[in-house]
Amino acid sequence: MSNSRATAGGLAGLARTFATQGPAEALRPFNLDGLAGAPAVDVFVALTDALCPPGGTIDEAIARDAMLETIATMAAEGVGNFDDMTPADLQEFFIGVVSRSIEGKILNEVGTNSIRVSPDLTSVERVQRMLHEFVEGCVRDRFSSFGSNLADVTGQQIDDFVFDLYEAAFNLMQAMGDAL
Template sequence: MGASRASGARLLGFLADAQARGVREALREFNLEALAGRPITEIFVGLADVICPGAGTVDEGIAREAYIETIIELTTEGLTDLSTFTPDQMQTVFELYVTHAIEARICNDIGTKAVTMPTDVQAAHRVEAQLRDFIRGGVSDALTRARSESPNLPPERIQSFVDTVYESAFAILQSLGQAEADQ
């Protein structure tokens, strides 16, 4: 999940920069300052090639798909104004992205038959919904733990932080999955 991790780091870096220096200045880094004041979905669409450059490999495609799914979900979470984001809202955006990235990776694994799904369509939909909730919970727990250990993230620590979140989320998912299998 290298591309997803790198994209997650770029997303988190942009969000931290927007909070620290303001949206216009953060966008200026990418010659996109004209997007300042626009709805968050427009800003994030404008940043797509910055956050998720390239889409030639499966891994890059997963990162981009996760980013697009995050943009779609922003409004349902009530996240519409980037200029007033709180640290918790930044966490929510990052949490959404990581959740979608892990879910897309698992869906890819299902497609390549590395993981199997029930053949009954309704059962498969239930599994998918449970999986999404399961992933989101694992990501949220990992992110909360990582933020408690390092609440202020300077730019040079963001990639390390993202790696820690991914590793923790997968560890939590693995242990929860094992506990579920043992029942």
């Protein structure tokens, strides 16, 4: 989960700088300041390439996939320009990426047979939905316990809660897999 935690930390830093210094400054550490004012989807795709370049390890691929899935969801919802994003919009992006990263890592564990699940497709789909709801709910709950301001969340808090939630989701999947 180290790359997922690093990605989450990068997104929290982006939100922190966005809130205090504006969009162009938030993008400057990633050499993307020229994209200020561009569609948010374009900015986040470029940010994905900066934080999680293609061709990396499995953990890097999981973090990259989590970002791209979250961007696709935002695009379907009709997100506008990056400069027009609110702290709440950045928070939703962060929550989406963290949730999907944890889910991706757990599903990778299922794929490598570290967690056993039923061969029945209907059961697997039900477990996957339950995992998604559990992880996203936990991420939202933990995030709101920090006061729900992404700009104020520290890197250590991110590391701790991503690791803790991964462990809880892993244990849940093991228990569900054993029960099926």
